[in-house]
């Protein structure tokens with residue numbers, strides 16, 4: 001521990017103040033370079049999608065941390081930039097798009113697999129590598145389930161890909177979050193009669209009418225060939241992320257949250273090794289500290305309402321409420337503390353309940369067993385001016401167990417209606433050191449360009465690089481000739497989401513506190 005403290009003393013832990021400058025501003029000793037941005041070509045036919053969010057890197061060889069595949073989510077599109085569609089011109093914008101515009105937008109969501117390599121401290125993409133590919137809203141994807149859903153065992157596309165994870169068998173996980181904005185949603189009245197609620201956000205339904213039930217799932221992508229499957233057993237809702245843990249007997253535990261006001265936190269425990277199909281989905285009652293099984297066969301309350309387990313999983317939100325799940329303030333990212341095994345869940349906010357700043361929830365499973373059915377939940381840290389952050393979103397532990405966190409106050413906080421957010425200025429990246437005099441403090445180390453959100457923090461295997469997404473700079477632009485941000489400062493002045501590599505003393509030293517005795 002003393003050694004660790006000595007290293008820490010040599011780390012400049014001076015944070016940066018909140019800023020509303022249109023730039024990616026980093027703490028002293030850090031620098032960044034852009035790896036890939038919206039529109040960059042990755043091979044002869046494909047380009048990098050819009051609004052990159054989750055990032056994750058898997059090296060080809062564990063002994064070479066500098067060459068491998070990067071997975072990046074593309075969450076949603078801004079039509080003004082992607083399809084040159086100006087929604088402000090129309091009363092009912094979704095009725096005025098052309099099929100060509102919709103197709104462009106469908107291409108720009110989903111995800112990207114791209115080989116990246118580090119040479120002389122600089123990461124760059126390996127163009128035309130045979131593994132480079134796009135997954136889009138039109139890619140054919142299998143359902144990992146025995147019962148067809150809306151008559152299908154394969155579906156068209158993935159969308160609303162927010163955060164994600166990695167499996168113990170080294171495949172990518174991407175989560176479909178606000179899916180209802182694309183092909184609408186099916187709602188049920190008191191008599192249990194379904195009704196389709198169309199989405200007006202993008203107008204895709206004018207040309208394509210895929211069932212909403214085909215979206216809102218956890219999706220697994222195989223890096224080798226880009227084949228993908230949706231894991232029905234993990235339930236359907238606005239999945240922010242999915243964080244997996246492999247038990248000693250190779251069964252899998254998956255934590256996943258529903259990012260919507262008053263929705264829930266879930267955990268899947270597999271009954272077979274390496275399966276994301278066979279097992280039980282639980283939902284949390286955080287007051288009683290209980291994981292409640294969303295199991296049709298053993299729950300009379302669910303049998304009364306739903307016709308089978310498939311329907312329980314499709315309508316997981318309703319099922320969760322029936323069996324007594326605790327409503328939470330928008331669960332976002334989830335990470336497992338590599339040292340204590342505690343589970344950290346960001347609760348980003350719940351404005352109607354006057355929770356403007358959110359908090360980080362800590363879950364301690366009973367006896368530290370990830371398949372336990374009871375747990376203790378406490379608030380680890382509350383957002384607000386006292387702790388210097390608001391609206392926590394993504395989390396990442398580094399190699400030493402320091403916790404890194406991004407914020408998502410959504411849009412430009414200098415907008416008048418968002419008064420509680422004024423002091424926080426632009427969205428940021430923070431670190432919460434584990435050791436030393438600043439242990440437990442929330443220190444701002446990066447500030448995002450205007451209207452942007454920093455997402456997808458992911459450390460390279462050697463702990464020398466922090467991959468980070470800069471998502472939706474200039475999102476509030478009304479006139480494309482006068483964008484609210486011009487980051488990353490290309491000649492065309494168009495703001496572009498991009499994945500950057502952050503390097504420097506602070507990151508290397510924080511990660512080097514490592515070699516922790518477990």
Ligand code: FEO
Pocket residue numbers: 075162163177240259332
């Ligand atoms: Fe897409 Fe919950 O953030």
Ligand code: CA
Pocket residue numbers: 053075162453455471
């Ligand atoms: Ca986002």
Ligand code: CA
Pocket residue numbers: 162163240332393394408455
């Ligand atoms: Ca998010």
Ligand code: CA
Pocket residue numbers: 332348393408
């Ligand atoms: Ca968010």
